Amino acid sequence: MDKLDEICRILRGKVQIIIKGINPDVSLLQEIRLRPVRPLIIKYNGKEYYASKSGRMTENINAAYIVSENDIRDTFHTLSEFSTYAFEEEMRQGYITVAGGHRVGIAGKTVIENGRVKNMKHISFINIRVASEVYGCANRVMPYLFDGSKNMLHTLIISPPGAGKTTLLRDIVRQVSDGSFFAGGKNVGVVDERSEIAACYHGVPQNDVGIRTDVIDGCPKAVGMMMLVRSMSPDVIAVDEIGTKEDMDAVFYAMTCGCSVIATLHGNGIEDAKKNRHIMYLFKRFLVPGFDKNGKRSIEIYDEKGMLSGDRD
């Protein structure tokens, strides 16, 4: 099944027919947005288009197909596989990962119990984010991630949302797991709380995370790290978006158990890491993906003292 089929399987009715009619290049397709009684919008190659009734992409809003409430309801039932109860946790988080690793964001009316989101009902907004893997995006940082004994250094990836932290982490995981010119393959344990790294569907990673990678999916990070250390004896543990004290304690626990840790953190740059002495103490490499002045992707590499080691395109 190709990627467009995977996406079309989620959609229903007229929306499915339109997207099939457009037949977009999936490598450039980024998002499909459904809002009730609003135009069907497609983000394609960094630009927004309206999807027309005749199955074309257009910039003319008058030609746009207007999404009905039924389109959204049917699409939601399809992506939840007619089993809303099975996706309660995902609905609490606001997204569902579907076959192919595509992430479907959902919004509607939340049901609150004891100040916590218990569930979501009247799902009215759906955003299908097409999964994309960038093979080799970590090639340039790989030489900096190992010590003289070919052990992986504790590494932290810091960047704001949308700069490519998770994509970079995924490619590092794949290369560490498969083995590269710089070190042989290692057992990698991935704690994928939000199903972003491996994008497991029915327990099977939809993204290529390497041949020696074990994934614990949908599990809170701190608990997942402990479980992996005890059960799978990984050489390297990868975890996305650490932040809480429990996460830091679990990272420390994994490190003291002899595992290398590679993690990501929301932040604007190395300065944010320098503000936290625990982070500076624990990690030996800092990678800061982002964009240079010309808007091209770049990765800054810092050593354990926070000094720039490399600035790569």
Next chain:
Amino acid sequence: MKKGCCQVTEIKIAGAALILVSAAAIGWVFGERAKREIKVLLSLNRCLMLFESEIRYSMSTIKDICVRLSEADELWSDFFGLVAEGISADSLNADAGSVWEKAVEKSDISETLDDEDKAWLIRFGSELGNSDRESELGKINMYIDYTKNRLLCLEKNINERVRLCRLLGVTAGVFITILIV
């Protein structure tokens, strides 16, 4: 002349025997059908219990549960196979309720159920998968209780029902024979 009369009598006796045997066989078939209804309901009850535990412990989707049940050694395996197939189908307007209803109409096993049980089964399918875990479990448990009560009711009278069916078969055979012969 006498020979011809004998032949008619022989044919009459053979016809009467045929009617008697057929009517008794029909009675026997109805009796067996009553027994089979219990087996079918018992199997449905087991499937529903598995359904319930799959939701309670694994939070599996309806499709996954149906696939699992279609592989189980149960009388309802083909029915659940039809549902799983229907949900997986890439049709534009399928929804779980209509897929379930079609499977009930299409499957041979549901023919064994009486109209009321069939209506219950269709209603159960149409409400499936639309609510949270607790509500789903509540619905399934309600239906499990329904099948249990039906089973109790059927099992209580099964011997009398079977005997009655067989007796009615034979009696009807005798009655028809007297009428015709």
